[in-house]
Amino acid sequence: MLPQPKSMRALQILIDGFAVSALYALGATGFTLIFGVSGVLNLSHGAIMVLAAVAAWAAASVLHTGTYAGALIGIAAALVAAFATYFAVVQPIQRSRRIPNEEKEIFVLTGTLLWGIMIQELIAYFFTNNAKTVLPIVEGVVDIVGVRTPRNEIFTAIVCCFVIALLWVLVNRTRTGKAVLAASMNPRGVTLLGLELNNIYIVVWAIYGVLAGIAGVLLGMFLGVSSYSVGPLTASAFSIVVLGGLGSVSGSLIAAFVVGYLETLTAYLISPAYRTIPALLLLVFVMYIRPQGLLGRR
């Protein structure tokens, strides 16, 4: 019975931290994209992720659709919820003439928060507040230099990185993506170029729905979710995005890895009970010295 060597623990932290960070990154990317392009802070984000996971669970475990179909149903549910958020909550507020323009951001914030709570309560009502886990697409474990790692953890990390890379290609290499990028830089400029801003918003919400859906389903497979996860998930995406700089996708990616690794380090080296505390302290500290976040422009 040899004590665990230090290098082994370092490798464990490296592997586990990566999977969690990649998942955080994927979750936060859509959130920051929406803010960057349309200035909307979508506080129903956690609820949409949980909805995706619960829909995938319900499809696979209750309706027996199989794992892949279940995952697709979960992503579809998030897409529908994202559009519902935009068309039923965000757009009416933005178009309202009775709400003064300078108050619209606050209204959107409150509106999406309430919308998130409604989704959360509906999930709790129909599926109880007990945690659910989505059956992983890949099962079993592999040995990475002595660290027994679930294949699902590796799968999660790969899918997250792949989707983020795909998003990068979409934004930088396609016409639609370039329009989205332009809109995030200068909305008025885009309209002057003859592009309908409204269509860009719809594209962004669609991208957001798919990203949140994939992140939710992966989260359901990797860690599991319950209706209680809604608040913490929104809060975690929000703090990652604030840390990285609101609206900056690359800032969010960096921040996601900083937070993910900080949490994992704390859990391993100090205590799992204090997991989230150092990351929150860091957030407060960054807000003091660099209020715009790591890569924020404003």
Place this chain on the structure above:
Amino acid sequence: MRNDSRSAVSPFGYSALVLAAAGFLGTISSQALAADPLKIGVIAEAQAIAGASIPQAAQMAADEINAKGGVDGRKIEIVTYDNHSSSADSVRAFQRAVNEDKVNIVIASYISEVVLALEPWASRLKTPFITPGAASNEISKSVHADYEKNKYTFHGYLTSAALALSVCDAAKELLVDGKHMSTAVIMSEDAAWTKPLDVGYEECLPKIGLKVLDHIRFSPDTTDFTPIFNKIEAAKPDVIITGISHVGVQPTVQWKNQQVPIPMFGISSQATNSTFGKDTNDAANGVLYQGVSGTGVAVTPKSVPFSEGFKAKYGNYPSYAGYTSYDEVYYIAEAVKRAGSTDADKLVEALEKTDWEGTIGRVQFYGKDDPFTHSIKYGKGLITGLMLQWQDGQQVAVWPKEVAKASMKFPSFIKVTSN
């Protein structure tokens, strides 16, 4: 004359009318008194599986008692309140139950934090109150510490101290004697009910021959258990002794996904739910958990008829708090009969004399001089609890021998060395 005669007659007439009316009203109210329902307020967590069974089981017991004529001719009426798992909502519900809905007694919650918040209100509003599922030692310790004030609270479930004993008694026979295990790591969530549980574990595990190598407490909102399991594995124990209730599905699934080669044994409240297998996609297989009841386990002749009746009525098997809640309505009815009244103090006195064979064993309460005043007694011939295991998607009793249906069985990734 006319006036006179009228004045002469009418006072008489009026008073006769008044008398008649009074008499009539009198019969109504005395009839009403006789038929006044015995009102039981039930405050529970409607969205949680453990909590949802509480009002359902209470209603089932009430229906059965009412079908047999009620309590001395009085029907039992169950008034339910959803507390959304919140202490603040529970306190408001308690106030409303007592002040507006005029309930005679309250059954509430499986969460220790909620019960501890309600306890002073039971004292202030002088309303008897029983919890069907919370475990913290503090609930009954407060009754002991200030009996006159807190005597209204009853603890209708095992204390954490008793739960620890139950786990140790089972571990001695199953793990130490049966599998020659000698080391353990305690893994428990940071909550009110686990503090005394951990103290109990630390005390009784070494006594039965399990050396405690490490003790990991984690926040109940933990989602990633990888570091916890890795830390436990590094200590190389023979068994993980659990104390979890707010979490359950997530650590179980991650235990399986990571193929942690060490069995989990102890308190895992969510594992008592019949939906746990499905919620975890059968990762539950192999998990050993303490319970006071189990589907198909005849702890007493009442256990199986209750759980099957519950399933027939509500479509799913009751949670552990369903069993206790069902028993509570019965022994409350008994106590009201014995007291001959619903007066709070008399009811408390009658409840203290409870000796009721329910679905989880024989229910008696510890007295004023015992440290856990008003908590149900633990021990052979009373309530000992069970050890159950998830096997092939089913909950199977493995301890004590009298009710065990099978021996322990583990998934292939678990390494239990000696047999």
